[in-house]
Amino acid sequence: MTTNRTIFTAKTKMAEIITDYSLLTIIDRLNIKLGFGDASIDEICRRHNLSTDLFLMICRVYAIDGFAPDISNLTNGDIPKLIGYLQRTHKYWIESFFPNLHINIHTMLESCDEKSAKILNKFYDDYDDEIQKHLDYEENTVFPYIISLGEGKKDVSNKFCIKDFEENHSNIEEKLHDLKNIVIKYLPENASQQSRINVLNEIFKIENDLNKHSVIENKILIPLVSKYE
Amino acid sequence: MSGKIKITIIEPSEIVTTGLKRLIEQNGSFNVAKTFSTLQEYGGTPNGSPDIIIINPTIVGDSGYSDPRSLLQANDNTAIMAINYGPYDEDAFRSYDGYISIFNTREQIEKRLSAALKNSSEKETYDDSNELSVREREILTAVAKGKTNKEIADEFNISIHTVISHRKNISHKLGINSIAGLTIYAVMNKLLDVEDF
Secondary structure (H helix, E strand, O other): OOOOOOOOOOOOOOHHHHOOOOHHHHHHHHHOOOOOOOOOOHHHHHHHOHHHHHHHHHHHHHHOOOOOHHHHOOHHHHHHHHHHHHHHHHHHHHHHHHHHHHHHHHHHHHHHHHHHHHHHHHHHHHHHHHHHHHHHHHHHHHHHHHHHHHOOOOOOOOOOOHHHHHHHHHOHHHHHHHEEEOOOOOOOOEEEEOHHHHHHHHHHHHHHHHHHHHHHHHHHHHHHHHHHO | OOEEEHHHHHHOOHHHHHHHHHHHHHOOEEEEEEEEOOOHOOOOOOOOOOOOOEEEEHHHHOOOOHHHHHHOOOOOOOOEEEHHHOOOOOHHHHHOOOEEEEOOOHHHHHHHHHHHHHHHOOOOOOOOOOOOHHHHHHHHHHHHHHOOOHHHHHHHOOHHHHHHHHHHHHHHOOOOOOOHHHHHHHOOOOOOOOOOO
């Protein structure tokens, strides 16, 4: 009943962890370039001025479902790297993933009746707005606050604290889950099968990504920042 | 000893059984009276039912039964809990009165045990057919039109609690939780016209 778990440590060769393809995304988001030869995770992290603990922690969140990160070895020096990672993830979603999903949904709806198409398009547009708002909030309010905190410039007049973020961390996964079931169960049969499958594949991918992303925000970022507030 | 809450564990891994027993019994009001590693060993509960049975869900899965209660021939007032080894979400344990994750702390386990006991005593029976009833279709239509629980309760002359319970069943049957998603279902199934909102 356990999934195939990748066991890796600081001494594991970086190339070996890529056997789990979701970790490929992480390497990219951490700005680590491919072509690492036989270097270990530790060596590559040092070369990139990245803490090995943080790197392993992010990899484990992705590789092991239900993994509970222990942040006691992380320091405030890890915060900028973590923010950079989250920002690059957002950038990928906004610039590449969601526009692509939108195109696929549009194609799928071309073969549907007008009513279903109209209402699903509206559903997706609203969802798109929600995602955009959520990410804007993180980019414009949460991250700048954390960065200024890291630079020791805590603005006393700023009433915001990381706990607000936790409370504000709305669930953007619910509608995706609904969309998935609508496409699987309720979209009429005349909708093109291939475009439906394309949409579903994308939804499965982003569901996993969003899920891991919130583990990183809730279980690593928030507790780490609270330590330095 | 009679005042203690009696617990039975059915789990093939000795490490898990021993660990769980130890954590649970640190709270003096629980007593893990019996442990079994297989279903054959367990055999049923002829002499007095435990208050809680904690079982590895793969045992239930492998048995071909979907409902752990009928598999275990347990009393209605015995709470049945699963051990969650992994990423499974709550939905996977719907047929149980609760579950314990192997990542839970001792405090969390205590809370979950108590919650499961409570659950089994005030059981809500789930209707497992997937067809919406006539009443559920009416309520779904009202939800899709944007009506609040209070408005729906007044319209149908039922309590808010009943409305909420209908909504839970609707979402469970359809696999759709958001109001926007329910609206799509309603339109696609002609319960509602696009012009209605």
